[in-house]
Amino acid sequence: MQLSFYGAAREVTGSCYGLEVNGKKILVDCGLQQGEDKGSDQSLPFNADEIDFVLLTHAHIDHSGRLPLLAKQGFKGKIFAIEVTCELITVMLKDSAEIQETDAKWENKKARRAGEAEVEPLYTKADVAKTLEFLEPCRYGQRYDLGHGIQVNFVDAGHILGSASLEVFLKEDGISKKIVFSGDIGNMEQPIIKNPQYIDNADLVVMESTYGDRNHEKRGDYAQGLASIIDKILNQGGNVIIPSFALERTQGLLYLIREIKERKLVKQAGFPVYVDSPLASELTKLYDHDLKVYGDTPTRDLVLNGLDPLDFPNLSFTDSTQESKALNYDPVPKVIIASSGMCEGGRIRHHLKHNLWREESAIVFVGFQAQGTLGRELVEGADKVDIYGEKIAVRAAIYNFKGLSAHADKDGLLAWINSFNPQPQQVWVTHGEDYVCQAFADTLAQLGFKAEAPQFKSVYDLGTGKIINTGTEEMPAAVSTAYQSLNQSRI
Numbered sequence: 001m002q003l004s005f006y007g008a009a010r011e012v013t014g015s016c017y018g019l020e021v022n023g024k025k026i027l028v029d030c031g032l033q034q035g036e037d038k039g040s041d042q043s044l045p046f047n048a049d050e051i052d053f054v055l056l057t058h059a060h061i062d063h064s065g066r067l068p069l070l071a072k073q074g075f076k077g078k079i080f081a082i083e084v085t086c087e088l089i090t091v092m093l094k095d096s097a098e099i100q101e102t103d104a105k106w107e108n109k110k111a112r113r114a115g116e117a118e119v120e121p122l123y124t125k126a127d128v129a130k131t132l133e134f135l136e137p138c139r140y141g142q143r144y145d146l147g148h149g150i151q152v153n154f155v156d157a158g159h160i161l162g163s164a165s166l167e168v169f170l171k172e173d174g175i176s177k178k179i180v181f182s183g184d185i186g187n188m189e190q191p192i193i194k195n196p197q198y199i200d201n202a203d204l205v206v207m208e209s210t211y212g213d214r215n216h217e218k219r220g221d222y223a224q225g226l227a228s229i230i231d232k233i234l235n236q237g238g239n240v241i242i243p244s245f246a247l248e249r250t251q252g253l254l255y256l257i258r259e260i261k262e263r264k265l266v267k268q269a270g271f272p273v274y275v276d277s278p279l280a281s282e283l284t285k286l287y288d289h290d291l292k293v294y295g296d297t298p299t300r301d302l303v304l305n306g307l308d309p310l311d312f313p314n315l316s317f318t319d320s321t322q323e324s325k326a327l328n329y330d331p332v333p334k335v336i337i338a339s340s341g342m343c344e345g346g347r348i349r350h351h352l353k354h355n356l357w358r359e360e361s362a363i364v365f366v367g368f369q370a371q372g373t374l375g376r377e378l379v380e381g382a383d384k385v386d387i388y389g390e391k392i393a394v395r396a397a398i399y400n401f402k403g404l405s406a407h408a409d410k411d412g413l414l415a416w417i418n419s420f421n422p423q424p425q426q427v428w429v430t431h432g433e434d435y436v437c438q439a440f441a442d443t444l445a446q447l448g449f450k451a452e453a454p455q456f457k458s459v460y461d462l463g464t465g466k467i468i469n470t471g472t473e474e475m476p477a478a479v480s481t482a483y484q485s486l487n488q489s490r491i
Contacts, residue, residue: 001172001462003179003206003428005471006045007031009456010434012210012370013062017181017430018046021170022148027054028166028181028206032065045457049074054134055152056081057183058163059088059247061096068093068123071131080144082154083137084290085162088247088283090132095279097125140164158186158196159406160248161287161294165199175463180424182207184431185408185416187216191255192287192309193248194296196408198419204462205424207417208407209432209453210368212440215409216402223256227265229364229399234268234333238360238396243348243375245341246280248406249367251287251310253337255299256404258312268333272314276324276338276347281317284310328354341367343374353387355396362397366404371433410440417444426465427451 007016007029014033019026025046048070056079057063067079067089081089100121108118138144143153149171154164166181180202188195233240244250257273260266275281287310291303302309318324324347327336338348352374355361369375377385379400384391408416417427427449429441437453444451454460455471 001170001175001177002468003204003460003462004046005428005430005454005456005458007033007456008062008208008431009454009458009471010430010432010437011456012368012431012433015057015063015431016066017206019168019170019179021150022172024052024146024148024150025050026146026150026168027051027070028168029057029063029183030054030066030070031063032061044069044073047074048072049076051075052077053146053150054079055166055168055181056085056089057157057166057181058082058160059085059092060160060184060245061092063183064089064093065096068097068127068131071134072123072127075134077134078136079131079134080136080138080146080152082162082164083139084286084294085164086135086137087286087290088162089135091279091282091286092247093128093131094125095282097121097123097128101125143169155199156194156197157183158188158190158194159184160186160193161251161290163193165196167199167202170462172463177203177462179204179206179462181205182416184208184210184406185413187405187408188412190404190406191222191252192291192295192299193252193406194294196412196416198416200419200421202420202424203426205417205420205427206430207413207427209413209429209437209440210407211405211409211436212413212429212432212443213410213436215411216405222404223259223263224265226256226364226401226404227260227263229362229401230260230271230335231266231268233360233362233397234266234271236360237333238358238362239333239351239355240335240362240364241348241351241355241396242335242337242364242366243341243343243352244280244337244339244366246277246339247283249341249404250275250277250280250337250339251284252404252406253366254284254310254312254315257315257335258309261312270314271335272316272332273312273335274316274318274327274337276318276327276336276351278319280337280339281319284317324350327351341375342369343378349374349387352385353390353392356385356387357393357395359395362399364399364401366401368405368407410443413440414443414447417449418447423449425450426460428460429453 004018007014015029104121151169153167157163458471459469
């Protein structure tokens with residue numbers, strides 16, 4: 001009975017953990033890295049054809065993005081996930097594969113002209129199609145028996161639609177253990193999404209620590225706070241540019257902007273809003289029929305009363321490249337929501353290029369910005385940034401609207417772990433920057449928990465609690481150009 005850390009060990013992204021029980025091998029998540037998170041690069045540090053099951057906590061690409069690579073390399077098992085998560089990754093993984101193939105084709109044109117070796121996409125749309133055949137849709141609160149002494153229950157983590165913490169029940173050689181994987185723990189009272197459900201018992205816990213060293217800004221009226229920024233910038237003739245991930249953040253913003261317009265919190269109540277992301281457009285359509293089941297009470301009430309909580313006057317989705325480019329030549333002050341959320345690629349970079357140097361415009365960040373990303377540079381006060389090889393002065397106002405984060409802050413994380421009574425025998429702290437993982441582990445230790453921040457490839461014996469392999473801090477060879485292109489995705 002073993003636990004291995006294949007990703008998100010002292011890193012924010014790339015979630016991937018391994019369980020081995022009664023000769024069966026299970027993965028919890030299989031995600032991609034972003035920013036400087038390259039501890040396990042694009043490769044799989046295990047044999048894909050030996051994996052029997054995958055338990056997926058939610059659809060974000062840093063938790064699901066290597067599933068097609070798993071299938072490509074021989075996985076033929078089952079992938080268990082909440083029903084709406086299965087729907088969401090169907091869209092997201094197809095989009096990711098299209099980017100992979102397109103970018104590899106472009107790189108290979110250059111390689112042929114230079115007489116260099118061609119690159120292979122990390123995976124293709126055919127690999128995604130194969131992956132989707134393995135999906136096993138699940139529901140919250142129902143224990144699933146995988147056989148071989150393994151059972152799993154999905155608990156609403158309150159992070160995004162379909163997100164889950166996992167209660168995994170293991171039995172081997174007369175030893176029984178319950179291990180809980182937190183997934184990404186949600187922030188309280190965020191639009192659309194239900195609050196995270198707490199779990200009150202476990203022997204062992206693997207938990208995230210994204211905001212383990214700090215709290216969000218004091219909660220207030222989210223709509224009023226965003227409206228005040230929009231009102232100010234539009235009145236001075238500028239654009240409000242919001243980098244946002246296509247999944248969850250964009251839909252949360254639409255919910256708030258609908259409320260802003262209904263409450264007439266902005267003088268120019270008819271201000272135009274553009275969602276400039278084909279992927280966000282497709283995902284928003286999925287939200288429309290899933291909110292009756294997965295939305296919080298206010299959202300479900302709106303839907304049951306025949307209202308669309310994500311729609312309002314002067315909302316447009318710009319799917320084509322031509323429509324996207326036209327936004328930057330339209331003089332009408334506007335709000336533009338574009339991907340990706342950390343500004344690592346996609347259409348947001350073009351909007352930053354056209355607006356960062358304008359004193360009358362503003363960039364509003366509404367989510368975590370990982371180390372090594374353009375978003376992190378901007379929130380940390382860069383005077384100039386490089387976009388497509390051009391130096392762009394930063395004169396626009398930069399707002400870091402942390403209250404809209406989909407992640408629990410330090411107090412939220414502590415509330416979640418303190419719900420366990422008695423305390424778990426062991427807590428492993430993951431999914432945070434190196435110093436944050438260690439700091440949060442130290443905080444837990446001060447509260448009496450046995451806690452540590454494991455290294456990449458650390459392995460533990462769950463029966464005895466002893467460490468089998470301490471793991472490594474070594475960084476692998478640089479990732480391929482084709483893999484790096486994933487950071488330019490529209491998500």
